[in-house]
Amino acid sequence: MKKTKCAACDCGLGPDAISVKLGGKMVEICCEECPEALKEAQNAATAAVATSKD
Ligand SMILES: [Zn+2]
Numbered sequence: 001m002k003k004t005k006c007a008a009c010d011c012g013l014g015p016d017a018i019s020v021k022l023g024g025k026m027v028e029i030c031c032e033e034c035p036e037a038l039k040e041a042q043n044a045a046t047a048a049v050a051t052s053k054d
Pocket residue numbers: 006007008009010011029030031034
């Protein structure tokens with residue numbers, strides 16, 4: 001049996017799991033808000049890397 005966890009909050013996924021494309025790969029999340037937080041974190045990280053290069 002495959003155990004899946006939300007890519008954002010690490011909670012267990014049930015039949016209501018949602019698949020979204022994030023960063024070029026499919027991830028499964030428990031609710032629509034989860035990938036939004038992930039995206040923001042990813043964008044912030046990307047921006048930080050970009051700006052840290054000067
Ligand atoms: Zn979640």
